[in-house]
Amino acid sequence: MHKKMRDSKFKDDRHCSRAMLRLLSVLLFLSLLANGVLTYMFFVDFQPVISKNNRQPNYCSDLKEKWFKSKGRFYVFSTDTMDWNSSRERCQALGGDLVIVNDKEEEVFLAKHVGDINDFYWIGLTDSQTEGVWLWVDNTPLNNNHSWEYPPDDWKVENPIGEDCVILKKKTKWGDVSCLRREKRICEIPCSNPQ
The missing domain is CATH 3.10.100.10 (Mannose-Binding Protein A, subunit A)
Structure with missing residues (x-):
């Protein structure tokens, strides 16, 4: 009986660890995506655009x-x-x-x-x-x-x-x-x- 409880607890811990790993992966991906969007917006909005003659x-x-x-x-x-x-x-x-x-x-x-x-x-x-x-x-x-x-x-x-x-x-x-x-x-x- 003890062995069954220990195996069940081990499975629950592994399942919890996998869920936590998935959650952290999604958060990391979203963080990188937001960082990329903010970087793009910075360069598009704040850098002067050079016209076709490359001087104005x-x-x-x-x-x-x-x-x-x-x-x-x-x-x-x-x-x-x-x-x-x-x-x-x-x-x-x-x-x-x-x-x-x-x-x-x-x-x-x-x-x-x-x-x-x-x-x-x-x-x-x-x-x-x-x-x-x-x-x-x-x-x-x-x-x-x-x-x-x-x-x-x-x-x-x-x-x-x-x-x-x-x-x-x-x-x-x-x-x-x-x-x-x-x-x-x-x-x-x-x-x-x-x-």
């Missing part, structure tokens, strides 16, 4: 725009064209506004990322409120001398309303043009600090 990082590869991060903000260069007001609304929908050029260093940075010599990009400067009084989208006045390729002249041939909005070209050239033209845009979006 695009931080949102599923968007057509090109995103560049610099000095606490993102600069978003569109590939589609819109008029100045629609461009501004698009930038605001992204959480920013048309770019405000604060200094020569920023202007050179932006001009460097402008594509072709024939590409024009809206910036956040206009004299639509009062002709000749240039204001940024945050209502601060223009206080620097810039290189105007198309100097402010309110030319009315293209549009009887005149030219009240500013474009940026390659080589830091600016142009005073009709706000109704369809051009690309540069949005400026502040980076949010994680709390």
Whole structure:
């Protein structure tokens, strides 16, 4: 009788050990799977995506725009064209506004990322409120001398309303043009600090 109980207890212990081994194997597999998924998510979400020309990082590869991060903000260069007001609304929908050029260093940075010599990009400067009084989208006045390729002249041939909005070209050239033209845009979006 003792021998039967001992054999039965031995079988129960072996059965319990096998169940525990299976449970530990499943937990180890799930742990490795979760670790692999987290590693994949880290590299997909946090590494800049290099575009086809292998030099311009695009931080949102599923968007057509090109995103560049610099000095606490993102600069978003569109590939589609819109008029100045629609461009501004698009930038605001992204959480920013048309770019405000604060200094020569920023202007050179932006001009460097402008594509072709024939590409024009809206910036956040206009004299639509009062002709000749240039204001940024945050209502601060223009206080620097810039290189105007198309100097402010309110030319009315293209549009009887005149030219009240500013474009940026390659080589830091600016142009005073009709706000109704369809051009690309540069949005400026502040980076949010994680709390």
